[in-house]
Amino acid sequence: MDRLSLIGAVLAIVALVGGSILKGSGLSGLWSPAAFVIVIVGTIAAILLQTSMPTFMRALKMVAWVFKPPAHDHAAVIAQIVEWSTTARKQGLLGLEAQVALQSDPFLGKGLQMVVDGVEPESIRQMLEIELHGQSARDLAAAKVFEGMGIYAPTLGIIGAVLGLMAVMKNLADPSKLGHGIAAAFTATIYGIGAANLALLPVGNKLKTLVNAQTLEREMIVEGLIAIAQGENPRNIEARLSGYVH
Template sequence: MSLDKMSFAGLVMAVVAVLGGSILKGSGLGALWSSAAFVIVFVGTFAAVFIQTPFPTFRRAVVILRWVFSPPALAPVETMGRIVEWSNIARKSGLLGLEAEVESQSDPFVRKGLQMLVDGAEPATIRSVLEVELNTREHTEQQAAKVYEGLGIYAPTLGILGAVLGLMAVMQNLSDPDKLGHGIATAFVATIYGIGSANLIFLPIAAKLKGTVNAQSRHREMLIEGLVAIALGENPRNIESRLQGFLEI
C-alpha cells in the first residue's frame, strides 16, 4: 500500500472550501450545523443505499474505502521485468523450473497462474481460467465502488427533501417569528449537506475507487498476457515488447 497525497490534499481543500467559505461569507461555523438536517440527509441517504445494496457488497465497499488514501501498490514495470525473468527461466530450465517461483509469490492471482504454467496447462486454459477470475474480481469491486456512487446520487435528493421539510416548518409557524429562523436554517443547511457531501465526498470517492479497480484489472491483464506468452514458448524479447503496451505513457 502507498499513501495517495492527492486524496489527502483534496480532502483538506474540501473542508477549507466549505468551512472557509462559511466564515468568509459571515455565516460562521455554527450556521453549518443542524441536527435535523443531518438526520434527514445522511440517515435518509444511507437508508436508500441499504435498501438497494446486498450486505456482502456494502461490506466490501467499507473494506475498499481505504484505497482512497492508500491504494494497492502496483508496479507494472517491475511486474513486466518479473515476467521476462520467468520466460528466461522457462526457456533454460523448462516450465518446471518455475516451480520455485510459485511459493515466493504473495499475490494469489500470480501464484495461481504460475502453478498452472508449472502443471503444463494449455495456454487457452490458462487464459480462460484467469480471465474468469479477473472478471469476477472486477465486477465485485466495481459494484462495491458503486455504493458510494449511490450515496452521491441520493444525497442531493435528500437535501432537497430536507429543504422542503424545513420550509414546511416555516410555513406552519409564520405567526411565531422565533421559529422561522430555525426552519429556514434547516432548509438551507440540508441542501448544503446533500449537495456538498455528494460532490465533495461520495462521488469523488466512487470515481477514485473505480479508477483503482481499473488499474488493478489492467495490471492483471498484463500478467495474463505474459503467462500465456510463456506457455506458448515465445521469445523473452518479444514478450517484453508486447507487455510494453500495458505501461502507462
C-alpha cells in the first residue's frame, strides 16, 4: 500500500469538504446533479471519443497502481542476476534452465530462456527491447487517459457554469432564485477544477512515474541478461547494474 497516495487522497477530500464547510456553503453546496452530469459524464464521454477500448481498459486496470504500485526491488534483481552469472560461469548457460520456470515476471522469464537457449546477445537485446518499448508505450498511453480527462474536466466545468448562468438569466424577474442559481452554476466549476487538480492529473502523473520506473528496471534486466550471455565477470555485472539503483 502506498501510504503517501492514501494520505493525499484523504487530504484532498478534507480540503474540498472542509473548505466548503468553513466557507459556509456546507455539504449541500457541493452537490449538484446537473453539474455532475455536465462535468463528470461529459469528461468520460470526451475521453471515450479519443481513446481506443484496449487503452481505456488498461487505464482502468492501472488505477490500482496509485495505491498499490508494482514492486520494484532493484537491489534484489541485481543480486539475482549476479547469482545467475556466477552459476553460468560454473555450470554453463544450461545450468540456468531450472530457473526459467520459477520466474513470475514473463519478461524476465522470456529473456532468461533466450539466454539458456544460446541466442546471440544482440538478438536478445533486439527482441527484449521491442517488447519493452511496446509495453511501455501501451502503459504510458493508458496513463495519459487520466491526463486527458484532467484537461477536459475544467473546460466542461466552465461550460456547466455558463449553462447555469443562462438559467439564472431566465429568472431575473424572481430575485429569490438568483442566489441559489448562481451558486449552482459555480458548483460545476468546482467539479471540473477539483476533479482535474485533486484526482485526474495527479493520478495520471503518478502512473507515468510508475511506468517509467518499470521501464528502467526492465532496461536493467536486459543489460544483465546480455552480460550473462556474453560471459562477463559477475563483479563487473554488479558494478554496471548498480548504476541503475543510484
